[in-house]
Amino acid sequence: TGEEKWEPKGNSSEAPIVVAARKIGLDENISKDYRRVLEVPFSSSRKMMLTVSDVSGRSTLCEGGMQLPAGSTLLSVCKGA
Numbered sequence: 001t002g003e004e005k006w007e008p009k010g011n012s013s014e015a016p017i018v019v020a021a022r023k024i025g026l027d028e029n030i031s032k033d034y035r036r037v038l039e040v041p042f043s044s045s046r047k048m049m050l051t052v053s054d055v056s057g058r059s060t061l062c063e064g065g066m067q068l069p070a071g072s073t074l075l076s077v078c079k080g081a
Helices: 015-023
Strands: 036-043 048-054 074-080
Touching: none
Parallel strands: none
Antiparallel strands: 036 048, 048 074
């Protein structure tokens, strides 16, 4: 059909987040722009994971995205099941 087929990588809870990000125009290589300084992997006993990314020098999370508080250097994201 000539259509590009996308195959998700990683776990099943992360794939919908990646799809939503792509639908709003975020590049699949966005992680290169937001270096992770800490990652606590998903734990079935805690039922969550945590990431902390460097947002130094940015005023928004992404082009046209969420405004970051002045002087922000780190952004933490906690994802639970």
